[in-house]
Amino acid sequence: MIKTSEKFRINSPKVVHEMIDGEVVIVNLDRGDYxxxxxxxADIWEGLTKGIARADILEDLVERYETSRENIExxxxxxxxxxQLEELIIIEQTEESKSSNTTNKPIETKANTEKxxxxxxxxxxxxxxxxxLALDPIHEVDEMGWPNAKQDL
Structure with a gap:
């Protein structure tokens, strides 16, 4: 069962991310995948990084995008x-009373704009x-330095 009030957080420190020209690039440093x-x-990721609840992310997207609520949900x-399967985010463990008193502002939207x-x-x-990404930059490089791996002879 999906909990609409669930909040998530980035699985730091093993996951890092950066927004570049509207694209979110995420790296799992443990696995070496990006x-x-x-x-x-990218909008969903932004909401997750801000600790916005699933339901509030949904509402924001319904207002911003032209499609059915069911498609967005x-x-x-x-x-x-x-x-979650890729271990990029994890459920934020918060006290129920604390989370019910918290009001997170949804992602900023511009009024009167086309969807x-x-x-x-x-x-x-x-x-x-x-x-x-899995290379040890101190011990597993050749004399040229990182990112050149030592060649086993």
């Missing part, structure tokens, strides 16, 4: 499930840098 989210996916739930076209968010996963 991920990309754009458009609605399914997309938010699917993306959050994938982010954006909705595309179901996709968590793009890349594993091509896994070996590079």
């Amino acid at each position: 991920y990309s989210l754009v458009k609605a996916g 399914n997309a938010v739930d699917d993306l959050i499930d994938k982010l 954006l076209s909705f595309e179901t968010p996709t968590l793009q996963k890349y594993t091509d840098m896994e070996e590079l």
Whole structure:
């Protein structure tokens, strides 16, 4: 059962992220995988990083994007499930009384603007840098330095 009041947090310190030109790049430092989210996916990630509850993220997207509430709800739930499966986010453990008194402001929206076209968010996963990210930059590099791995002879 999905709890709409659930809040999440980034699984730090093993997960780092950066927003670059509307794209969120996320790196799982333990696994060496990196991920990309754009458009609605980036908006969902932004809400999660701010500690906004699932229901408030949903409401924000319903106001911003042109599609049915059901489509957005399914997309938010699917993306959050994938982010949890990849261990990028974890449920924020808060006291029930504390969370009920907390009011998080939704993501800023501009009034009287046209709704954006909705595309179901996709968590793009890349594993091509896994070996590079897993390198020990002090001990496992050649004389040229990082990112050149020592060659076993």
